[in-house]
Amino acid sequence: MFTCDKERMKNKIEMFSNFGDAGHGGITRYSLSPEAHQARDEFVNRMKEIGASIETDDMANIYATITGSEPGLKRIVMASHADSVKNGGNYDGILGVIGAMEVLETITAENIPHRHPITAMIWTNEEGSLYPPAMMSSGVICNDYLPADIGKNFKKEKMLASKSILDKTSTFGEALDKSPYKGDGKNRLNPNDYMAMFEFHIEQGPILEDAGNEVGVVTAVLGMFNYRIRFFGQADHAGTTPMHKRQDALYAAAQGLCYLHEEIDKLKTPGLLYTTGEIMCHPNIHTVIPDLVDFSIDVRHEDPGLRAKVLDIVKSLEKKEWARCKCEVELAWQRDTVYFDKELAGYVKEAADELGTKNQVINSGAGHDAQFVSYMIPTTMIFAPSKDGHSHCEPEFTTVEQCTKGASVMLNAVLKTDRK
Amino acid sequence: MFTCDKERMKNKIEMFSNFGDAGHGGITRYSLSPEAHQARDEFVNRMKEIGASIETDDMANIYATITGSEPGLKRIVMASHADSVKNGGNYDGILGVIGAMEVLETITAENIPHRHPITAMIWTNEEGSLYPPAMMSSGVICNDYLPADIGKNFKKEKMLASKSILDKTSTFGEALDKSPYKGDGKNRLNPNDYMAMFEFHIEQGPILEDAGNEVGVVTAVLGMFNYRIRFFGQADHAGTTPMHKRQDALYAAAQGLCYLHEEIDKLKTPGLLYTTGEIMCHPNIHTVIPDLVDFSIDVRHEDPGLRAKVLDIVKSLEKKEWARCKCEVELAWQRDTVYFDKELAGYVKEAADELGTKNQVINSGAGHDAQFVSYMIPTTMIFAPSKDGHSHCEPEFTTVEQCTKGASVMLNAVLKTDRK
Numbered sequence: 001m002f003t004c005d006k007e008r009m010k011n012k013i014e015m016f017s018n019f020g021d022a023g024h025g026g027i028t029r030y031s032l033s034p035e036a037h038q039a040r041d042e043f044v045n046r047m048k049e050i051g052a053s054i055e056t057d058d059m060a061n062i063y064a065t066i067t068g069s070e071p072g073l074k075r076i077v078m079a080s081h082a083d084s085v086k087n088g089g090n091y092d093g094i095l096g097v098i099g100a101m102e103v104l105e106t107i108t109a110e111n112i113p114h115r116h117p118i119t120a121m122i123w124t125n126e127e128g129s130l131y132p133p134a135m136m137s138s139g140v141i142c143n144d145y146l147p148a149d150i151g152k153n154f155k156k157e158k159m160l161a162s163k164s165i166l167d168k169t170s171t172f173g174e175a176l177d178k179s180p181y182k183g184d185g186k187n188r189l190n191p192n193d194y195m196a197m198f199e200f201h202i203e204q205g206p207i208l209e210d211a212g213n214e215v216g217v218v219t220a221v222l223g224m225f226n227y228r229i230r231f232f233g234q235a236d237h238a239g240t241t242p243m244h245k246r247q248d249a250l251y252a253a254a255q256g257l258c259y260l261h262e263e264i265d266k267l268k269t270p271g272l273l274y275t276t277g278e279i280m281c282h283p284n285i286h287t288v289i290p291d292l293v294d295f296s297i298d299v300r301h302e303d304p305g306l307r308a309k310v311l312d313i314v315k316s317l318e319k320k321e322w323a324r325c326k327c328e329v330e331l332a333w334q335r336d337t338v339y340f341d342k343e344l345a346g347y348v349k350e351a352a353d354e355l356g357t358k359n360q361v362i363n364s365g366a367g368h369d370a371q372f373v374s375y376m377i378p379t380t381m382i383f384a385p386s387k388d389g390h391s392h393c394e395p396e397f398t399t400v401e402q403c404t405k406g407a408s409v410m411l412n413a414v415l416k417t418d419r420k
Numbered sequence: 421m422f423t424c425d426k427e428r429m430k431n432k433i434e435m436f437s438n439f440g441d442a443g444h445g446g447i448t449r450y451s452l453s454p455e456a457h458q459a460r461d462e463f464v465n466r467m468k469e470i471g472a473s474i475e476t477d478d479m480a481n482i483y484a485t486i487t488g489s490e491p492g493l494k495r496i497v498m499a500s501h502a503d504s505v506k507n508g509g510n511y512d513g514i515l516g517v518i519g520a521m522e523v524l525e526t527i528t529a530e531n532i533p534h535r536h537p538i539t540a541m542i543w544t545n546e547e548g549s550l551y552p553p554a555m556m557s558s559g560v561i562c563n564d565y566l567p568a569d570i571g572k573n574f575k576k577e578k579m580l581a582s583k584s585i586l587d588k589t590s591t592f593g594e595a596l597d598k599s600p601y602k603g604d605g606k607n608r609l610n611p612n613d614y615m616a617m618f619e620f621h622i623e624q625g626p627i628l629e630d631a632g633n634e635v636g637v638v639t640a641v642l643g644m645f646n647y648r649i650r651f652f653g654q655a656d657h658a659g660t661t662p663m664h665k666r667q668d669a670l671y672a673a674a675q676g677l678c679y680l681h682e683e684i685d686k687l688k689t690p691g692l693l694y695t696t697g698e699i700m701c702h703p704n705i706h707t708v709i710p711d712l713v714d715f716s717i718d719v720r721h722e723d724p725g726l727r728a729k730v731l732d733i734v735k736s737l738e739k740k741e742w743a744r745c746k747c748e749v750e751l752a753w754q755r756d757t758v759y760f761d762k763e764l765a766g767y768v769k770e771a772a773d774e775l776g777t778k779n780q781v782i783n784s785g786a787g788h789d790a791q792f793v794s795y796m797i798p799t800t801m802i803f804a805p806s807k808d809g810h811s812h813c814e815p816e817f818t819t820v821e822q823c824t825k826g827a828s829v830m831l832n833a834v835l836k837t838d839r840k
Contacts, residue, residue, distance in 0.1 A: 205660030222659065226706060237811055238695035238718045239642065239785030240625030243685075245809065250696055250715075251681055254674040261671055265663075275658035276670055278706040279699060286646060286698040286716035286752075288812070295670075296706035298658045332706075365659030389665065391657055392708070 004407040026394025031083035031125035032175040056183025074195035077119040081126030089396020099200040099407040131172035138369035145375040199370040206389030216362035216383030221371040223337035224300040235291035252322035253293035341378035351412035424827040446814025451503035451545035452595040476603025479557040494615035497539040501546030509816020519620040519827040551592035558789035565795040619790040626809030636782035636803030641791040643757035644720040655711035672742035673713035761798035771832035
């Protein structure tokens, strides 16, 4: 068994936390921003130092590859993203990049024999924080392999036209054209040249920490659906409309939201996650009775049968009036549960056990580039714990020990794949 | 008894509906806009035609006055506003201006004897749709007479600095400087020169229509309070945070909102109006558990004791946790019930009865310039019915007959005041 170097990990975590430092312990590092380019430069410089060759593709994804001992074999790639949400932390995404760099650095520093070329990779614009949607580049690169209803939302032309949420006019395509990392489409990740992908990532939840485990062996990304739930009322003056004549869409929506929580909670299903996170109210003036309120529900569970039960509850909202308002529900989007490659996940589990790293099988509730890549080549993920389960915020934290143990598990899992 | 002229009323209603015509049966006529100036020009031209003298004050309020038979007597003024909300109707405000014009036109056309000078007036920026707040000019002109906690929000300097809600930079003061109707502060409505004010207005609610009445004798503007109700949760990832660990501020707020409606409805108080019309949710992203939700409650009733009972219910929200979230409530603003002058309201009632116009006593739930003026000089209001109770929207409608009957009631009430 081989292990990664804690000091080298620490140095990289600290170095990358400078790029986009927002002054409160976290970062804002939108994809293709100057800060993101600093991080990319650092990645490229460090990878060149160990003799890796650098390639970039048409979506500005970067590939740093060290050769293997047997010519003509496919590459094994370790990939994650270097961009962040606004006021995000120092671990989401970048830990997987740092871990991949660390694996290559360990292999070259210790001359660890390996047959296949091994690649560390940065995915462009995983968060979609400045230019939506999230997982943009993996959606483009794996487009031909994705289910049609997902793939249609990630056509390259559409992605290039995605507008900045800040200035509402500049596009992702313009930022890509300006980036020195925009490269050649022939360098894209593809099933002819790559045999497997690993993505090392923080859990972004409290499960590993609560169980006292240091590594998660990720076997699936949970299936989910997202519905919009709308209530239609009548706008009238707050000071002049008698109560019995009102059709108050916000009161209706509050009743509907409480009903959903109560009914779904009655299912008492372990592992079920559902969230009513977004609400829109019209005209949203304190002196006017609302005539249109719309909220979201996001439901995640591995089992499609259980998701169907929850959907029945959601759809039942339409069957009655709420505070004299009609209700309509509409599918926003859904995805099936994506199962990672069992053989690769097995290597991760073996590697963790052999290293004596406390681990458990876990699902990912969040989406990752790995879930799109898994439609194209064998793929799996490795999770490190998140302190207090926090992520997408500045307090995001994972200890250097935990980061290093996760990288060591990835190193040995890659070597097991290499020996296959 | 004298009566106003239906054809002349119809002509004015149709003419004024051109100024700011938004193409769907209603108007957008922000105060001091080109459309509002068209309406002001029409008012001034028609008033000059009947020999009225025109004055304007430092807030661009316009006064058109016909002389009375006895020199040195105070004026009687009839006033409302000519501005509208965005996509408003052809009656809110402007009907009171048209009614005042019609009263002067009837008096001059029929040579009706009167001792006092009588004035038709346009208040500037009652709606506050482009430059908040509402009732801006009456708040400035009556400032010395208003309760301190209200008056402090209507200091002239602050009003001049009010920014356009559209471009967020241009101010009300700049628009005022550009207006040909900005005049001299010495022309302001004041208690030395004016003995009484009448405001004719649409009800903006369904009470008159439901009761089959044609005129409302308005005796009070309801006291009210407005609170903000906030719930504090913890933002976390929708896909990774177990349900039992969540502090979901939107679920908490929905529970709190339903609780408020249920508990307040138990009071079963006739005439009580309360509205939860505005909600803010942070970060309001469908994949994030909300950490801060804030909604408004607007409560209106004549009786301060009853309002206090409702306030107890609002404050009781703070006493427990809602879905593991804390709740805080905060006063946004309040006002006591404003009672109109009993003598003037009595003249309105007498006039309506003598004209055989079906009428009833009614309160105003909405705010009007008259409520601020009533702190300075004897004031009252007259309501015309609103079809289906609609207002602040394009379908706003009152028949020409109803408009004319209301104007006739105002005419005779003014003449009764004149004979006092």
